[in-house]
Amino acid sequence: MEILSAGAARTVTGSCHHLHFDGARVLLDCGLFQGGSDLEARNREPFPFDPGELDAVCLSHGHLDHVGRLPLLSARGYRGPIYATQATRNIAEIILHDAAKLQAEDYQRTLRKAKRAGREGDVAPPLYGVREVERVLTQFRPVEMEDPVEVAGGVRAVFRPAGHVLGSATIELHDGSMRLTFSGDLGNRESALQAPAEPARPSDVVLIETTYAERNHRSRAATEAEFAEVLAGSLERGGNVLIPTFALERSQAVLYEIRRLMERGAIPRVRVFLDSPMATRLTRFYEHGENEFRDEVRAVLAEGRDPFAPPTLEFTVDTEASKAINEVTGGAIILAGSGMMTGGRILHHLKHNLWREEASLVVVGYQASGTLGRALVGGAKRVHIYGEEIRVRARVHTINGFSAHGDHDDLLHWLDGSGDAEVFLVHGEPEVMDAFSVELRERGRRVTSPELGRTYIR
Numbered sequence: 001m002e003i004l005s006a007g008a009a010r011t012v013t014g015s016c017h018h019l020h021f022d023g024a025r026v027l028l029d030c031g032l033f034q035g036g037s038d039l040e041a042r043n044r045e046p047f048p049f050d051p052g053e054l055d056a057v058c059l060s061h062g063h064l065d066h067v068g069r070l071p072l073l074s075a076r077g078y079r080g081p082i083y084a085t086q087a088t089r090n091i092a093e094i095i096l097h098d099a100a101k102l103q104a105e106d107y108q109r110t111l112r113k114a115k116r117a118g119r120e121g122d123v124a125p126p127l128y129g130v131r132e133v134e135r136v137l138t139q140f141r142p143v144e145m146e147d148p149v150e151v152a153g154g155v156r157a158v159f160r161p162a163g164h165v166l167g168s169a170t171i172e173l174h175d176g177s178m179r180l181t182f183s184g185d186l187g188n189r190e191s192a193l194q195a196p197a198e199p200a201r202p203s204d205v206v207l208i209e210t211t212y213a214e215r216n217h218r219s220r221a222a223t224e225a226e227f228a229e230v231l232a233g234s235l236e237r238g239g240n241v242l243i244p245t246f247a248l249e250r251s252q253a254v255l256y257e258i259r260r261l262m263e264r265g266a267i268p269r270v271r272v273f274l275d276s277p278m279a280t281r282l283t284r285f286y287e288h289g290e291n292e293f294r295d296e297v298r299a300v301l302a303e304g305r306d307p308f309a310p311p312t313l314e315f316t317v318d319t320e321a322s323k324a325i326n327e328v329t330g331g332a333i334i335l336a337g338s339g340m341m342t343g344g345r346i347l348h349h350l351k352h353n354l355w356r357e358e359a360s361l362v363v364v365g366y367q368a369s370g371t372l373g374r375a376l377v378g379g380a381k382r383v384h385i386y387g388e389e390i391r392v393r394a395r396v397h398t399i400n401g402f403s404a405h406g407d408h409d410d411l412l413h414w415l416d417g418s419g420d421a422e423v424f425l426v427h428g429e430p431e432v433m434d435a436f437s438v439e440l441r442e443r444g445r446r447v448t449s450p451e452l453g454r455t456y457i458r
C-alpha cells in the first residue's frame with residue numbers, strides 16, 4: 001500500500017490523504033487549506049495525484065478543512081463516488097455553498113480595489129462557484145455507520161462514530177491483507193452532545209489527527225459550572241450577552257446548555273436569539289441526529305422535545321429580523337457568527353453593545369491571532385468595527401472547555417485500541433506532532449509525520 005500526503009501534513013488544515021491499494025485508489029477527505037495567504041495558495045496547486053484515476057473518496061465529516069477542495073477535485077476530472085454519512089453530506093452542502101458565496105464576495109471586493117489601483121490583472125478568480133458545488137454534490141453516496149461498504153475493487157470501508165460533530169466518522173479501510181484506520185477529527189469525550197468514539201480496532205496503519213495532542217481540556221462539569229456562573233452574573237447586570245459561535249456543533253452545544261440552565265432555573269428565561277441562517281439550518285439537522293448523541297440528549301428527543309431549543313429561542317433568518325435585535329438592550333442572549341468575530345452578523349451586535357457597561361461578551365471558541373476576537377480576549381479597550389471606533393466597556397469572559405476536538409488523553413484512548421499499528425500523525429502543528437511522536441515512541445510505537453507530496457510505502 002502507498003500513502004501519499006496531499007494535505008494536513010505538519011499543519012492543521014487541508015485534510016487529504018491518497019491511498020493506493022493493490023488495484024484501487026482511494027482518497028480520504030479533500031479539505032481546504034485555511035489560515036493565511038501562504039497556506040491558502042496551496043489550494044490552487046494541482047493535486048499530487050491524477051483525480052481522473054481515483055476510484056473512490058471517503059469523507060470523515062463536513063468541516064471545510066475536510067471537504068473544501070471537493071469541487072476542485074470534481075472540476076479537475078474526478079467523476080466517481082464520494083462516500084459519507086447522510087449528515088456529513090447535508091452539512092457539506094451548506095458548508096460548500098457558503099464557501100462559494102464567500103469566495104465570490106471576496107473576489108468582487110478585491111477586484112473593486114484592484115481596479116482603482118489599475119491592477120485588476122493580479123486578482124485570482126474564485127477557486128470555484130455554485131455550479132462546481134452542485135456538480136460534486138451529485139457524486140455523494142450515503143453510508144450508514146458500522147455498515148461495511150465496498151468502495152473500490154476489493155477495498156471495504158467501515159465508518160464509525162468519531163464524536164466530533166454531527167455525522168463525523170472514523171474510517172477503516174481493508175483490502176483483504178491490510179487494515180488502515182483514519183481518525184478524521186476525534187471528538188472530545190467530555191462533549192455534552194456527542195457520544196464518545198469507541199477506541200480504534202487493531203490495524204496495520206493508523207492516521208490520527210493531533211490538533212490538541214499537547215493538552216488536556218477542562219472537565220465538562222467545570223465548564224458547565226463556569227458557563228452557568230458567567231451567564232447568571234452577566235444577565236444580573238441587565239445588559240445583553242453576546243456569544244460569538246461557529247455555526248456547526250458549537251452553536252448547538254451552547255443552545256443545549258442554555259436550555260438546561262433555564263429549565264433548572266439557574267438563569268432567567270430571557271429572550272435567546274440564534275442570529276445565523278447557517279446555524280439555523282444546521283440546528284435542524286441536529287434535531288434528526290439521535291443515533292450518535294449521548295443518552296441524555298436522546299432522552300429529550302424521545303420525549304418529543306427539542307434539546308437545542310431553550311424555551312425562549314428565536315431564529316432570525318432574514319436581515320430585517322436581525323436588525324430588529326438592535327432595539328433590544330435589556331438582557332437578551334444573542335448567538336451569532338462568525339466565531340472569531342472576523343465578519344458576519346456578530347459585528348453588528350458588537351458595535352451596538354460593546355460600548356455599554358452592562359453588556360457582556362462570552363467567548364466560547366478558539367480565537368486565532370490577528371482576529372478581532374483575539375484583540376477583545378486580550379483586553380483591547382478600543383476596537384474598530386465597520387470603520388467606527390468603539391470603546392469597549394462591556395465585560396469580556398472566556399470559557400475554554402467547549403472544544404469539539406479530543407485532547408491528549410482522548411487521542412491516546414482511541415489509539416490504544418489499534419494494537420501495534422504504525423502511527424501516521426496528521427492534522428496538527430509541527431511542534432505538537434513532534435512532542436506527541438516522542439511520547440508514542442517511548443511507548444514502543446512506530447511513528448511517521450508525513451510530509452506534503454511524499455509517498456510512503458507500507
Ligand SMILES: [Zn+2]
Binds near residue numbers: 061164185
Ligand atoms: Zn472538524
